Amino acid sequence: MAPSDVITHDVIVVGAGLAGTWAAMSAMEAGVRDVGVLSKLHPLRSHSGAAQGGIAAALNNVRPVAGTGPRGPLEQIPPDAEPIDSWELHMFDTIKGSDWLGDQDAIEIMVKDAIDIVYAYEHMGCVFSRTPDGRIAQRRFGGHSTPRANYAADWTGHVLLHTIHEQALKHGVKFYSEWFALDLIVEDRVCKGVVAMNIQTGAIIPMRAKAVMFGTGGYGRAWKITSNATANTGDGVAIAYNAGIPLMDMEFVQFHPTGLYRHGILMSEACRGEGGYLLNKAGERFMERYAPDKMELAPRDLVSRSEQREIDEGRGVEEDGQGIYLDLRHLGRDKIMERLPQVRDIALKFVGVDIIDGLCPIQPTAHYSMGGIPANADGQVIADAEGTPVIGLYAAGECACISVHGANRLGTNSLLDASVFGRRAGYAIAEFVKGGAALQPVEGDPAAPAQRRIAHLMSDPPGGKGESWAALARALKETMTVNAGIFRDEARLKTALADIRALQERFERARVMDRSRRFNTDVLGAIETENLLIFSEVIAVSALERTESRGAHARTDYPKRDDENWLRHTLAHKTPDGPALSYKGVTIDWEKYPPQERKY
Amino acid sequence: MATNGSVPTVTIRIQRFNPDADKKPYLQAFQVKAPPGKTILDALHEIKEEQDGSLTFRRSCRHAICGSCAMNVNGRHMLVCDAPLREHVDRHGVLTLRPLAYLPIIKDLVVDRTSFWEQYQRVKPWLIPPENIPEKEFRMSAEEVAALRDAEHCIMCGACYSSCQVIALTKQYIGPHALLKAFLRVLDPRDSAPAERLADLDRGDGVYRCHTIFNCIDACPKGLNPTEAIETLRKLVIKRGAFEAARAERQRRLDQPIEVVGEAPALSGGE
Numbered sequence: 001m002a003p004s005d006v007i008t009h010d011v012i013v014v015g016a017g018l019a020g021t022w023a024a025m026s027a028m029e030a031g032v033r034d035v036g037v038l039s040k041l042h043p044l045r046s047h048s049g050a051a052q053g054g055i056a057a058a059l060n061n062v063r064p065v066a067g068t069g070p071r072g073p074l075e076q077i078p079p080d081a082e083p084i085d086s087w088e089l090h091m092f093d094t095i096k097g098s099d100w101l102g103d104q105d106a107i108e109i110m111v112k113d114a115i116d117i118v119y120a121y122e123h124m125g126c127v128f129s130r131t132p133d134g135r136i137a138q139r140r141f142g143g144h145s146t147p148r149a150n151y152a153a154d155w156t157g158h159v160l161l162h163t164i165h166e167q168a169l170k171h172g173v174k175f176y177s178e179w180f181a182l183d184l185i186v187e188d189r190v191c192k193g194v195v196a197m198n199i200q201t202g203a204i205i206p207m208r209a210k211a212v213m214f215g216t217g218g219y220g221r222a223w224k225i226t227s228n229a230t231a232n233t234g235d236g237v238a239i240a241y242n243a244g245i246p247l248m249d250m251e252f253v254q255f256h257p258t259g260l261y262r263h264g265i266l267m268s269e270a271c272r273g274e275g276g277y278l279l280n281k282a283g284e285r286f287m288e289r290y291a292p293d294k295m296e297l298a299p300r301d302l303v304s305r306s307e308q309r310e311i312d313e314g315r316g317v318e319e320d321g322q323g324i325y326l327d328l329r330h331l332g333r334d335k336i337m338e339r340l341p342q343v344r345d346i347a348l349k350f351v352g353v354d355i356i357d358g359l360c361p362i363q364p365t366a367h368y369s370m371g372g373i374p375a376n377a378d379g380q381v382i383a384d385a386e387g388t389p390v391i392g393l394y395a396a397g398e399c400a401c402i403s404v405h406g407a408n409r410l411g412t413n414s415l416l417d418a419s420v421f422g423r424r425a426g427y428a429i430a431e432f433v434k435g436g437a438a439l440q441p442v443e444g445d446p447a448a449p450a451q452r453r454i455a456h457l458m459s460d461p462p463g464g465k466g467e468s469w470a471a472l473a474r475a476l477k478e479t480m481t482v483n484a485g486i487f488r489d490e491a492r493l494k495t496a497l498a499d500i501r502a503l504q505e506r507f508e509r510a511r512v513m514d515r516s517r518r519f520n521t522d523v524l525g526a527i528e529t530e531n532l533l534i535f536s537e538v539i540a541v542s543a544l545e546r547t548e549s550r551g552a553h554a555r556t557d558y559p560k561r562d563d564e565n566w567l568r569h570t571l572a573h574k575t576p577d578g579p580a581l582s583y584k585g586v587t588i589d590w591e592k593y594p595p596q597e598r599k600y
Numbered sequence: 601m602a603t604n605g606s607v608p609t610v611t612i613r614i615q616r617f618n619p620d621a622d623k624k625p626y627l628q629a630f631q632v633k634a635p636p637g638k639t640i641l642d643a644l645h646e647i648k649e650e651q652d653g654s655l656t657f658r659r660s661c662r663h664a665i666c667g668s669c670a671m672n673v674n675g676r677h678m679l680v681c682d683a684p685l686r687e688h689v690d691r692h693g694v695l696t697l698r699p700l701a702y703l704p705i706i707k708d709l710v711v712d713r714t715s716f717w718e719q720y721q722r723v724k725p726w727l728i729p730p731e732n733i734p735e736k737e738f739r740m741s742a743e744e745v746a747a748l749r750d751a752e753h754c755i756m757c758g759a760c761y762s763s764c765q766v767i768a769l770t771k772q773y774i775g776p777h778a779l780l781k782a783f784l785r786v787l788d789p790r791d792s793a794p795a796e797r798l799a800d801l802d803r804g805d806g807v808y809r810c811h812t813i814f815n816c817i818d819a820c821p822k823g824l825n826p827t828e829a830i831e832t833l834r835k836l837v838i839k840r841g842a843f844e845a846a847r848a849e850r851q852r853r854l855d856q857p858i859e860v861v862g863e864a865p866a867l868s869g870g871e
Contacts, residue, residue: 045666125727134739134858166726229660470649513653522653
């Protein structure tokens with residue numbers, strides 16, 4: 001490895017999706033002069049760009065045609081008509097969607113800022129679809145009681161990501177493309193920088209900054225069937241945990257109801273928002289049994305569980321019975337071509353089905369990480385249940401747990417969360433830096449541990465043959481899918497935990513085949529696998545302890561929500577004996593939004 | 601194709617090159633099974649994980665939206681994540697993968713896209729909005745949005761760029777990807793600097809450098825048409841004064857509702 005030359009910035013952001021890019025741009029807009037953004041990909045390859053269906057905000061552009069019911073046609077709201085939507089309604093839907101585990105103060109901020117941030121995107125040039133009179137078009141989405149998903153065809157994330165990246169370039173943000181973060185430099189709850197690898201050269205570089213912000217994305221790659229990009233290996237979450245930061249609510253992982261059969265690729269919830277059906281082997285719209293009111297537009301946790309139940313009870317489709325059909329045929333060619341062009345393409349190319357006249361096989365797919373690095377509504381990372389901040393460290397987007405999604409996220413709230421809290425973190429960082437924050441002295445060579453890890457991966461294995469990280473990753477995905485998936489119980493979670501710990505041990509013997517310095521994706525794959533193994537243990541331990549069912553965490557041995565004991569967030573700290581759990585209260589407005597039974 | 605039971609085995613020849621170790625690029629052959637549904641990217645993962653960990657390529661999203669995995673497949677540029685393996689092997693069961701053409705090789709299938717991104721930045725890809733920003737959204741008609749649809753959908757994968765015969769000759773040329781981005785901004789009713797943008801394109805390395813060979817259309821994995829966008833820009837370059845005046849006129853009504861003639865198109869929802 002190359003000698004360590006130190007790079008210094010006022011602010012270093014890790015991750016160039018919506019959260020990271022908003023933070024970088026907003027910090028510069030607010031007067032910080034020197035912001036560097038690291039991404040292990042080119043910024044425009046970030047996974048925010050894969051989001052399809054929309055971004056939620058109560059803009060009041062669209063309403064259901066009077067007298068047509070909850071799945072009837074929509075029309076633009078006439079200028080003088082009563083509004084049908086409000087941030088309060090958006091707030092209630094989000095709280096109910098979260099199964100009351102979301103922190104209501106943070107949710108309030110998000111839904112209020114939603115309106116402004118969607119207009120901000122529009123003013124920055126984002127090409128939204130439109131109503132006839134030229135306003136931003138809106139569609140229905142699961143768990144939202146009004147049509148408030150603001151969309152650009154079915155590539156909303158793509159246009160938002162490109163728009164915000166362009167703005168960051170305009171503001172002079174410096175991007176480090178294909179730099180891979182390895183460690184956080186944190187001492188006594190003060191963050192001093194990060195250590196990263198320049199992938200192209202293989203050099204390990206300490207990077208010092210007055211503030212560090214993580215927008216590193218989610219951790220869906222721990223499952224076999226996932227909608228997530230290969231990049232979503234939870235690196236930021238694992239790095240933070242290794243640096244002594246607790247992880248919050250890691251047991252809550254969302255399975256999206258419509259992953260493409262066998263591939264897991266996202267088939268947007270907009271398919272159902274536009275009126276699509278879910279059918280079992282008998283051709284029944286089985287959601288009638290599980291959510292008679294909302295049907296296919298119930299929230300994702302509920303729909304995925306319903307699908308899994310149909311599959312488990314022998315009513316699945318395809319040769320192995322592990323699929324469900326998504327039926328869009330009745331929407332007609334025009335609507336599909338205009339509103340769902342990307343999902344049509346995906347189904348055509350990957351399973352050879354034209355959704356215009358064919359049934360598309362789908363299955364639940366690991367999709368979104370509700371848990372992550374605990375942070376407050378300014379993106380400031382907190383170190384404990386009392387909310388003690390880690391000075392100079394911020395997080396937003398999917399890697400963070402603020403917590404606005406609680407036990408289950410509503411569709412279109414993730415682009416929103418990443419944007420709103422990315423921007424807020426950027427402003428908070430600007431205040432911190434302009435308020436006199438200084439570069440902190442760093443003891444010793446912070447790059448040394450990463451250098452050692454990589455040298456170890458490149459060394460000769462004891463006894464000749466090392467383990468393959470890829471095989472370990474496959475074994476992990478297998479056990480997480482079987483034992484820590486949609487339905488869980490004590491026995492399965494214990495099996496998962498034992499498997500994960502055995503795999504962690506085997507990882508000690510993992511070695512790479514590629515021993516060159518230049519663009520070594522073998523080393524990257526190994527470190528990403530190590531990261532998967534680190535946070536998966538936290539997921540299993542947190543899920544095992546939580547003896548209730550809430551949102552996306554469904555325990556067949558504890559099928560009921562238990563507010564008396566479990567209306568609280570899990571915090572997991574790293575110790576030599578594995579994750580040590582503690583708990584943190586949920587912020588609830590007991591007068592306005594007290595916990596209720598969650599029915600759709 | 602050699603068959604093993606019902607699943608054929610195919611040969612993938614991959615151009616390898618590590619500039620630190622190799623004098624020049626060479627082809628290396630790997631054998632993989634080719635069941636239905638397997639993509640070229642799946643095969644690359646399998647080779648890397650089970651046969652040669654040093655094989656180097658870019659990828660991320662797996663469904664043709666991130667733009668990472670564009671490469672040369674049997675002489676054509678495409679994304680390998682949504683390319684079925686079986687459809688691309690010849691009758692001898694062989695498939696050849698090379699990196700995107702006309703760009704420096706970093707390692708194996710990974711190229712240096714620096715010139716590509718420099719041209720993207722050169723056209724100032726960001727919107728230059730009018731001075732008066734409305735409280736709510738700018739109003740845009742369905743037709744105005746439809747005109748931008750191709751350009752907004754571009755994923756910047758570089759397949760067009762590496763297929764362009766002009767790029768093969770000179771990296772001074774802006775290139776189809778950046779011209780498509782320029783088109784997006786010039787045609788957007790919200791952009792206030794179309795004349796300035798068009799003036800920048802009215803140069804030897806701008807719109808006139810395109811020789812309308814149509815390779816970009818053929819290469820685009822999203823089915824977009826950069827050549828047509830370049831043609832439109834050429835026409836607008838000539839009459840940019842009038843275009844700018846029309847834009848200024850349009851921008852006076854950007855906060856006003858679009859008037860719909862005839863029956864309004866249907867919105868979302870409805871079974």
